[in-house]
Amino acid sequence: MKIEKSKDPFFWLTVFCSSVVVGFILLPLVQMTVQPSFQDLKETLQDQSVRRSIWLSIYTSGLAALISFTFGTPFAYLLARKDFPGKRFVESIIDLPIMIPHPIVGIAILGLAGKNHWLGHLMHQVGIQIMGTVTGIVAVLTFVGLPFYVNTAKAGFEAIPVRLENVSRSLGASLTGTFLRVTFPLAWRSMLLGIIMCCARAISEFGAVVIVAYHPMIAPVMIYERFTAYGPKYSQPVAVWLMLISLVLFLLLRIFSVSKENQT
Amino acid sequence: MIEIETLRIRLSDFALQDIDLSIQDGEFFTLLGPTGAGKTLMLEAIAGVVPITSGCIRVNGRDITDLSPEKRGISIVYQDCALFPHLSVLKNITYGLRYHKTDRQSTKEWVEWLVERLGLERLTHRSTFYLSGGEKQRVALARALAVNPSVLLLDEPLSALDPNFREDIRNILKRLHQEVGITFLMVTHDFAETLFLGQRTAILNRGKIEQIGPVSEVFQRPATPFVAEFVGMKNVFPAAFKDTAAVVDDLELRLSGLPARDKHYVAIRAEDIVITKERLPGNGTNVFPGKVLEVIDRGFYYEVSVRAGKVVFRAMLTKSALFELKLPEGKDVHIEVRSSAIHVF
Known part of the structure; x- marks a missing residue:
């Protein structure tokens, strides 16, 4: 059914701007993806150090997401449900890691982990090292990824009417029981989305990691190193693989969450 | 029996002030007032889901002021029903049963009786998503009564319904109250509902009670200009x-x-x-x-x-x-x- 014969100029403006935005994002990525030959891609993947760094990237990001999930879920629930003095302040603290330039994050965490600081001293005694370790990488990735998990999960909790929880309590369920039987089943999709966002943010981190741990080498650091040492031709295949693998992982998570939805 | 003494709730932009109320065992009591009078707030305070500033609430002689909601034995039915969207009709109804240790056989009979009485037999395995407003309200009633509460709180259960469902639910409420003998406390802004259902009523205006009494008395002998206009x-x-x-x-x-x-x-x-x-x-x-x-x-x-x-x-x-x-x-x-x-x- 056609109602409008001639579209408003504003309509064409929206179409134009949308194509500019989409093109701006896609063009460089597509260009980079199609540049390396299959031979290059194959050889790159056979390189053990590449495989190791991509795997390191994936599992440190996964760990960061897991930590964010564990500590961020109760925190997000608290923010979604309770009003308390200084709540705005706490909410803006959560957003800080998004705003701070990435190298500063690395420097800040290193400053805390140094032996001159009591916390760094304590960690040293227990045997926790930040500088140049997987622990350090995970710490940095959690720092930059947390806001994405907390904010997404919080939005999910906020979307659930508090009345459902009230009814559950009045029927005899404790706060924990209510969370497990009402809140979680209704919010898990947002929580999963939060995990995906957090992971995505972590896997793309470079600036903070390169300061805390140049080695062991995560994929973005390796891409950077190859770029500065050998030029784009050697860095592109690694980048393509990292992108493809991340894409597949996120797609799988999405599909998993959607197919579950259709079952119920 | 519910006794409320000098109940106060202070919010940033609203306050319930010095509410004194006594509701008899098995009574159908209505709390009447215009939108924004504080009716729902009072209901939620009795259910224990909003904190109160001061005062005391007793149910059957037991002080429940500091009890968490799950320990009060008070069920609530909201205007929007608040059915759990991820559970089927039957799972909604039986949601609270596991927290109440009672004889399995008698519980089963009680739930079956409720399902039958509320005409939900054919719906038990359906999702709550496609139910009509009236059906949702009946599921919410069954869910609230399944745990055999000492008090049933009803938050404007009729307001959001189509007129034809409204009459249906109104009759069900009246009949259920007579049959189960549980104290009903219903919030409404419609005096006609109070006339049909309520035995006694309290008129609430801007966080204060203007008049308490048998419905017919409030109807015929209002005590304040506000109540007079409110009862028509x-x-x-x-x-x-x-x-x-x-x-x-x-x-x-x-x-x-x-x-x-x-x-x-x-x-x-x-x-x-x-x-x-x-x-x-x-x-x-x-x-x-x-x-x-x-x-x-x-x-x-x-x-x-x-x-x-x-x-x-x-x-x-x-x-x-x-x-x-x-x-x-x-x-x-x-x-x-x-x-x-x-x-x-």
Whole structure:
């Protein structure tokens, strides 16, 4: 059914701007993806150090997401449900890691982990090292990824009417029981989305990691190193693989969450 | 039995003040008031899901003021039903059973009875998503009653329903209350619902109780101008009293008896004001000449405003009566008010 014969100029403006935005994002990525030959891609993947760094990237990001999930879920629930003095302040603290330039994050965490600081001293005694370790990488990735998990999960909790929880309590369920039987089943999709966002943010981190741990080498650091040492031709295949693998992982998570939805 | 003593809830922009209320065991009590009067807040305070500032709530003699909601044994049915969207109808109804250790067989019978009584047999395995408003409300009722609470709180259960479902649920509520013997406390802004369902009622306005009493008494003898208007007395006037007469502006209304002291208002229902074209023969009391100011179509009836002296009366006429009287605006008429129809407070 056609109602409008001639579209408003504003309509064409929206179409134009949308194509500019989409093109701006896609063009460089597509260009980079199609540049390396299959031979290059194959050889790159056979390189053990590449495989190791991509795997390191994936599992440190996964760990960061897991930590964010564990500590961020109760925190997000608290923010979604309770009003308390200084709540705005706490909410803006959560957003800080998004705003701070990435190298500063690395420097800040290193400053805390140094032996001159009591916390760094304590960690040293227990045997926790930040500088140049997987622990350090995970710490940095959690720092930059947390806001994405907390904010997404919080939005999910906020979307659930508090009345459902009230009814559950009045029927005899404790706060924990209510969370497990009402809140979680209704919010898990947002929580999963939060995990995906957090992971995505972590896997793309470079600036903070390169300061805390140049080695062991995560994929973005390796891409950077190859770029500065050998030029784009050697860095592109690694980048393509990292992108493809991340894409597949996120797609799988999405599909998993959607197919579950259709079952119920 | 619910006893509420000097209950106070202070929020940033609203306060419930010094609520004192006592609801008998097995009673159908309604809490009546306009939107924003604090009715739902009070209900949620009794359920324990909003914190109170001070005061005391007792149920069956037990102080529950500091108990968490799950330990109170009080169920709540919200206006929007608040069904768990991820659970089937039956799982909604049986949600709370695991927290109440009772005889398995009797619980099963009780739930079956509720399902049958509320006509939900065919819906038990359905998702709650496609239920009609009335069906949702019945599921919410079954879920709340399944745990055999000592008190059932109802938050405007009829307001969001289509008119045909509303009558259905209203009848179900009345019948259920008679059959289960549980104390019902219902919040509503509709006095008609209170008339049909309630045994006693409290009128709440801006966080304060204006009047508590049996429904018929509140209906017939409102204690404040607010209550008078709320129960449908369209004519509320401040008055001075002289013997058995009430002076309203320049009119003197004959009363049926000597008014008690400290009375400041008279109120008359619109349906108790009679409009005639000519002054009727005989010596009627309280007959005043007046002019028709306005005729408003209210659907099933007409509301006619008549100015007599300086006072504007609002009367009610059926369509046929209005047609017979032929009352254009500005027409001279007479109005008559029986002395017994004048409520003094």
